[in-house]
Amino acid sequence: MSRTPFSRPGPSRRTVLRGLTVAGATVVGFDAGTRSRSASGEARTAGLRGTPRLDGTLVTDDASLTAASDDYGHLVHRRPLAVLRPGSVRDVAAMVRFCARQGIPVAARGQGHSPSGQAQVRGGLVVETAPLAAIGALAPDSATVTVGAGARWSDVVRATLAHGLTPPVFTDYLELSVGGTLSVGGIGGQAHRYGVQVDNVTALRVVTGAGEPVRCSPTRRPDLFHAVLAGLGQCGIIVEATLRLVRAPRTVRHYLLTYDDLGTYVEDQRALVEEDRFDYVGGQVFADARGMFRTYMMEVVAYGPPAGPEPDDAALLRGLRHDPARAQIADLDYYAFLDRIAPAVAALKESGAWTFAHPWLNLLLPGDHAAELSAPVLDALTPATLGPGVIQLYPIRRDRLTSPLFRTPDDPVPYLFDVLGAVPPDDTAAVGRALATNRAAYEAAAAVGGTQYPVGCVPFDRADWRTQFGSAWPQLAAAKRTYDPHGILTPGQGIF
Ligand SMILES: Cc1cc2nc3c(=O)[nH]c(=O)nc-3n(C[C@H](O)[C@H](O)[C@H](O)COP(=O)(O)OP(=O)(O)OC[C@H]3O[C@@H](n4cnc5c(N)ncnc54)[C@H](O)[C@@H]3O)c2cc1C
Structure with a gap:
């Protein structure tokens, strides 16, 4: 790659x-x-x-x-x-x-x-939560594993791979905690098939804001269960999670497909997730030779045995309108695929750029407006304003989502749009500009039903949070009153 x-x-x-x-x-x-x-x-x-x-x-x-x-x-x-x-x-x-x-x-x-x-x-x-990182034995039917909330996803998947099993959905970076990503949602390129990480949890152990340890699931204290998953830490501290497992592939076939037209890229991605053709559908936007963010690289992956059939390139790539001369195809070990950004992260740490300021923009756009909303943001960016960061644009499927607090546009195929910029930390003006841009991009998206994926830096007030949670707001507010009666949990989100 x-x-x-x-x-x-x-x-x-x-x-x-x-x-x-x-x-x-x-x-x-x-x-x-x-x-x-x-x-x-x-x-x-x-x-x-x-x-x-x-x-x-x-x-x-x-x-x-x-x-x-x-x-x-x-x-x-x-x-x-x-x-x-x-x-x-x-x-x-x-x-x-x-x-x-x-x-x-x-x-x-x-x-x-x-x-x-x-x-x-x-x-x-x-x-x-890092000390609460125990990874338990698999359930007798091997369908789930119970882990401490402080476990990192890299540790979880290494443990389950020893049994040929894997959680179905991963964030790009594996060194995040299970509790941290379950508090926000947990999006990855497998989400179009399996939903996001919170859709793949069967039970939780939570300490409520009253200090009460409680077990909950879709059938046991479901109000707490659904208030904690993607609940931004408002109603409880997750101390343990039971995660669904699926069969893992040994190797995957990894494709990077280049497009020069945003509309075509978005349409092809949409067709792929609607057909459910690949196990993983992601994608990034890069600057072209002129420094314009107009090169679109779809990242799609087909899992090999025993999770899927031997990948058939001709069938998998049929009808896609990428530039075949620039296609990059490689077979990767499954864990190497999941952990593929590790070398780049190591390089960022080595250079010191990991400690840059990160005024990130993370939105979920209605699929019908994905190109039209992302284009002006991309046009306004330069390689210098993005810094050592990345831009992601890829679809998920709403019919695979089950967690009420994971808020997406009311569109069958919402698109994740992330501008993950990195700014030299003494450049106050650049951070200010990035935050203003984030807010403007959020407002344009919200005007057509877009939401924030709340892992970034979009200036938000309490009214914005009500808009964000929409029809789920009463449920969140009620759970907050019940499970955090003193209102002490996670004020850093600025929701209540
Ligand atoms: C390099 C990088 C790559 C990323 N890639 C992705 C990606 O591909 N997909 C994606 O979805 N996200 C991605 N993210 C965002 C990431 O998922 C969230 O920021 C996540 O919350 C970080 O996990 P953490 O363990 O660091 O959480 P923290 O930053 O420690 O906490 C996040 C929030 O959750 C609360 N919280 C933490 N643990 C618990 C708990 N046990 N119980 C209740 N509340 C808790 C905290 O109080 C806080 O409000 C990425 C972030 C980075 C830095």
């Missing part, structure tokens, strides 16, 4: 940003020297007197609090009072109960890969 996502690393710098609002937060700066340390050690710990005995640890050291007040975006910084590294589910329940009594806000943090403070909590408790 000659082109990979996250493929243009650059140098690292620092930034100071002021006065911008994303995810309900004012972006107040990233300068190690100016980060807020207003709370004195004593004041910080005063709220923590009388904490329960724990199996794990509750830490308040500067390094831990500083780390918990940063994330992948490096745009928002909220310093917590303490960080819990739980030794057990009981620890999570005990500390949430304690915080509920004291009125201390709480946020779970998986891998902290949110870009605008969604897992941060000023003056509150951050619950790191």
Whole structure:
């Protein structure tokens, strides 16, 4: 594969940003020297007197609090009072109960890969889920596996592949936590067939905002189950998830198909997901030789045995209007396919560009408007404004979605449109421009029923959240009242 996502690393710098609002937060700066340390050690710990005995640890050291007040975006910084590294589910329940009594806000943090403070909590408790990463035995019928919410998807799939099985849907990056992606949805190129990750969960164990550990499923406390999946951490902390498994292929045939026309690209993708021809349908937009974002590369994958038949190139590519001279076809080991962006991520980390600011735009567009809505955003971009980032544009199918809080346009084939830019962190003006662009793109999409995929940096207020949740808002609001009666959970999302 000659082109990979996250493929243009650059140098690292620092930034100071002021006065911008994303995810309900004012972006107040990233300068190690100016980060807020207003709370004195004593004041910080005063709220923590009388904490329960724990199996794990509750830490308040500067390094831990500083780390918990940063994330992948490096745009928002909220310093917590303490960080819990739980030794057990009981620890999570005990500390949430304690915080509920004291009125201390709480946020779970998986891998902290949110870009605008969604897992941060000023003056509150951050619950790191990473210690809750056990991967249990497969169910007797091998249809599911139960894992701790802090497990990373890379660990989950390595464990299930030992049995020839796999969760059906993956995010592009495997080092995200199970709890983190189940809180947002979890979209990947397999979603057109299986729905998103939240559609492939059969049961959860959750600690509610009242500190009560509860098991839930589509038939047991379904209101909680459906309020937690894609629920942005509002009604409970997921501590364990039971994930559906399907047979894994040993190898996959991977196709990169190049288009020079956006409309044709979008139409061909749509036809493919409607026919269900491939196991994976994704795609990215690249700059052409003139620096215009007008090269469209569809990424499609057919699974080989035992998950599918031997791939037949002629049948699979029949009727597609890509440029055959530029097609790239390769057979890949299944795990290598799932983890294919790992080398590019390693290069970004090596170069320092991983620590750039990430003012990401993530939208779900009505399929009928996908080309018309994405074209002006793409036309306004330059390689310099995108930086070492990527643009994704690919469809999912609404009839495969089952989770009420995963909000999509009312269109049979919504398109994910991600502009995953990376900006040198001291370029305040560029971040401001990116946020303004994100907002404008969201408004254009929302005007025709588009939604935000809430893993990015679209400036949003509470009214926007009501619009976002639409007909599911009453259900979310009711679950919030029931399961987080003190309103302490996950304020970083800015929803309530
Ligand atoms: C490089 C990269 C690639 C990505 N690729 C994709 C992709 O292909 N598809 C996709 O869908 N997304 C993708 N994302 C977005 C990603 O899925 C979300 O940002 C996800 O929430 C990050 O997981 P995390 O473990 O870092 O969560 P965090 O950032 O730690 O948390 C995210 C939110 O969920 C809450 N939360 C975390 N854990 C729990 C829990 N156990 N219970 C309740 N609430 C919890 C947090 O409080 C926070 O509000 C990508 C992100 C990055 C940085």
